[in-house]
């Protein structure tokens with residue numbers, strides 16, 4: 001990691017245009033990572049710009065938003081492109097073409113399914129979050145401050161559910177402790193990221209629970225685009241549904257499918273035992289052993305039927 005950091009320091013501090021970007025429908029780990037990286041890059045004299053989709057207002061407390069690019073996209077000529085929290089290049093969505101245009105590319109991530117798609121791949125599959133990986137990189141060449149600490153803490157808390165998931169290691173906890181030393185309001189960050197909900201999030205959650213079903217030890221639910229819209233919600237308001245139904249006693253795997261576009265569905269999987277990364281990979285997706293996702297060409301019902309079939313096959317194998 002230290003050698004990597006030396007290379008990164010050399011490249012970043014000498015390049016003119018560093019573009020930092022992340023996956024579509026960005027979560028707390030994606031948002032925390034891009035802004036922590038942007039603030040760190042600026043600190044060493046680089047000129048970073050951030051390409052990120054609109055995200056939930058619950059993350060508005062994260063600093064560094066002055067680096068978000070709001071110029072004409074046609075004028076953007078990246079020298080260096082850093083993709084963070086993306087298991088594959090196409091997760092960059094609308095920003096993928098800028099990755100292809102860059103002279104030097106970096107892929108910073110923690111998904112075990114990562115396809116090592118960049119020239120420089122810093123993928124730590126045992127890390128709790130991309131923010132944990134970002135911390136390991138930037139601590140070697142940049143002076144961290146309270147704002148960077150807030151961004152990193154947000155990502156770790158998002159992906160570990162407040163240091164709860166077993167992706168949390170001793171190192172994760174130690175990084176948490178280091179970040180707390182900057183005087184961040186860690187309690188309020190956990191509240192904002194994990195517990196506070198907007199009315200539209202509750203409405204869409206209620207709808208998801210209306211559609212909820214159990215099949216043996218699998219819990220599942222789905223939402224159509226119309227249902228999401230009727231609740232006044234958008235796709236960034238759907239976090240937490242798939243985790244919530246996994247917590248039902250006796251359930252081993254949970255599935256949430258929503259309609260993302262015309263004949264396009266998004267599948268989210270969580271598990272207590274089975275390897276859902278493997279199941280997601282059948283559909284061209286991936287993630288982690290206990291948390292994974294995939295896009296599916298087809299409507300919600302077809303996506304749901306296909307994924308339930310695949311899960312049953314996998315669970316049968318385990319018995």
Ligand SMILES: [Mn+2]
Nearest residue numbers: 029085130159
């Ligand atoms: Mn992540």
